[in-house]
Amino acid sequence: MIKYAFPLALLLAGCGDGPALPDLKPTDGWARETVPGQTSAAAYLTVINNGTGADRLIAVSSDSAANAMVHSTTTSNHGVSRMRHLGDGLAIPAKTAVELSPGRTHIMLTGLKQPLRRGQKLTLDLRFEQSGTRRAMVKVLDPASAGLQEAR
Amino acid sequence: MVRQVRILLWLLVLLALGALAFLALRTTEPSPGPNPSAGAMTLGGPFTLVGADGQPFSSTRLNGRPYAIFFGFTHCPDVCPTTLARMVRLRNQLGQGSGAFDIVFVSVDPERDGPREVGAYTQLFGSPVIGLTGSSAQIAQVKKQFGIFSEKVADGASGYTVDHTATVLLFGKDGKFDSTIAHEEQDGAALDKLRRITA
Numbered sequence: 001m002i003k004y005a006f007p008l009a010l011l012l013a014g015c016g017d018g019p020a021l022p023d024l025k026p027t028d029g030w031a032r033e034t035v036p037g038q039t040s041a042a043a044y045l046t047v048i049n050n051g052t053g054a055d056r057l058i059a060v061s062s063d064s065a066a067n068a069m070v071h072s073t074t075t076s077n078h079g080v081s082r083m084r085h086l087g088d089g090l091a092i093p094a095k096t097a098v099e100l101s102p103g104r105t106h107i108m109l110t111g112l113k114q115p116l117r118r119g120q121k122l123t124l125d126l127r128f129e130q131s132g133t134r135r136a137m138v139k140v141l142d143p144a145s146a147g148l149q150e151a152r
Numbered sequence: 153m154v155r156q157v158r159i160l161l162w163l164l165v166l167l168a169l170g171a172l173a174f175l176a177l178r179t180t181e182p183s184p185g186p187n188p189s190a191g192a193m194t195l196g197g198p199f200t201l202v203g204a205d206g207q208p209f210s211s212t213r214l215n216g217r218p219y220a221i222f223f224g225f226t227h228c229p230d231v232c233p234t235t236l237a238r239m240v241r242l243r244n245q246l247g248q249g250s251g252a253f254d255i256v257f258v259s260v261d262p263e264r265d266g267p268r269e270v271g272a273y274t275q276l277f278g279s280p281v282i283g284l285t286g287s288s289a290q291i292a293q294v295k296k297q298f299g300i301f302s303e304k305v306a307d308g309a310s311g312y313t314v315d316h317t318a319t320v321l322l323f324g325k326d327g328k329f330d331s332t333i334a335h336e337e338q339d340g341a342a343l344d345k346l347r348r349i350t351a
Contacts, residue, residue, distance in 0.1 A: 032233055035272035042229035069308065073230050075335045080301050081231045081318035085308060102234040103335060109229075143233050144240055144278035 020094065023051030024131050026124075029138035031109070032146050033118040041116055042071075042106035043124060043138045048097045058089040059127040066111025068124065073103055083108070092128070116140045195321065195329040199294045201258065201286040204271025209284055215327065218349040219254040222320045223300045225261035226273040231318045231335065232257075233276065239320060239333075240279045242342055250279050252350045258294060259285040260302035260316050324349045 029045035043062075049055060060068040070086040090105065092098050100106050107124060116122070117140060124136040203209035220239055224232035239255045246252050257274055259265035262285050265273075270283030286294070295302060302316035320333040322345055330349050333342045 032229075033276060035276060037269045037272055038226055040227050040229050042233075067308070071230070075231075075318060078301070079317050079319035079332075079334060080315055081335065082305075082315045083228070083230060083307070083313050102230055106230050142278070143276040144237050146237070 020053035021051050022053040022055035026136035029136045032143040034116045040110045044100045046099045049092050052094050054094050055092045056089045056129040061125045064122040065109035071108040072105050201284040204267050204283045206267040221256040223258045223260050225314050226265050226269045240277045256282045262291045
């Protein structure tokens with residue numbers, strides 16, 4: 001069987017048209033409502049990559065905030081929570097859905113132009129290394145109930 | 153004889169270097185309060201902070217009531233709202249109403265969080281949460297009492313973020329420390345603890 005593996009792999013690779021390309025679709029974006037005075041918020045979403053090529057989320061912008069960037073949250077053994085900018089961006093492997101979820105990864109919006117109100121929608125422009133820019137819709141939800149399933 | 157003394161001295165030098173290396177390599181992150189070996193009985197105790205109404209808030213207001221206390225900051229968009237929303241949801245799941253235990257939120261960022269900011273922030277969760285802030289000295293004192301670590305860290309456009317202990321501390325009706333709820337802990341275990349302090 002092993003000796004057929006290589007020709008078989010070649011055959012399968014030959015089925016594709018050209019090089020492996022990412023095929024990205026951002027979906028299920030949401031953020032929590034904020035109150036006046038709160039100038040930052042987190043947005044969560046899933047990036048589905050149906051393609052055979054990997055990509056990388058390298059920058060984000062939004063009309064609703066002065067700045068947007070990819071942040072990750074880590075919690076140490078001592079319970080200390082740290083939020084850091086992912087300077088190298090976020091890998092989006094081929095044939096994978098990458099979920100940004102509470103306590104793990106989020107789009108950090110800073111310098112909010114106005115408080116986010118529940119029911120409102122905002123847009124994020126996600127810039128990917130290979131695929132260029134993709135627009136994501138983000139729904140503003142009630143902070144008391146949003147994201148609790150994802151969090152556990 | 154001289155040779156033996158020399159060897160002994162070199163051994164002492166090695167020992168001293170080893171000790172220095174040990175001190176230098178030791179983790180610099182303090183281990184925050186919810187550490188049983190630190191003596192759970194010493195956690196908590198009386199404090200005075202500032203309430204959302206701008207008036208002094210004495211911990212005597214919590215006397216005779218179980219409470220869950222969490223330290224965070226209003227510019228914290230991820231862990232803090234996730235934790236507060238979860239505590240509210242767990243309290244709802246207990247089915248004893250919002251008076252079952254108090255949820256207390258203390259800012260570790262008093263420079264940005266005045267009474268108004270913590271007041272507005274704690275309104276977001278659809279159920280009573282006591283928001284507290286204070287002077288830098290008051291916050292430092294309360295952090296020490298509850299074994300909380302926090303540290304400002306520069307963060308590009310937003311100016312700074314705050315690394316902080318995100319563990320919830322639970323106190324019984326008697327005001328004594330009972331247990332903690334960690335960020336990654338399962339709901340079942342957390343509910344067991346809440347049932348215990350509200351029993």
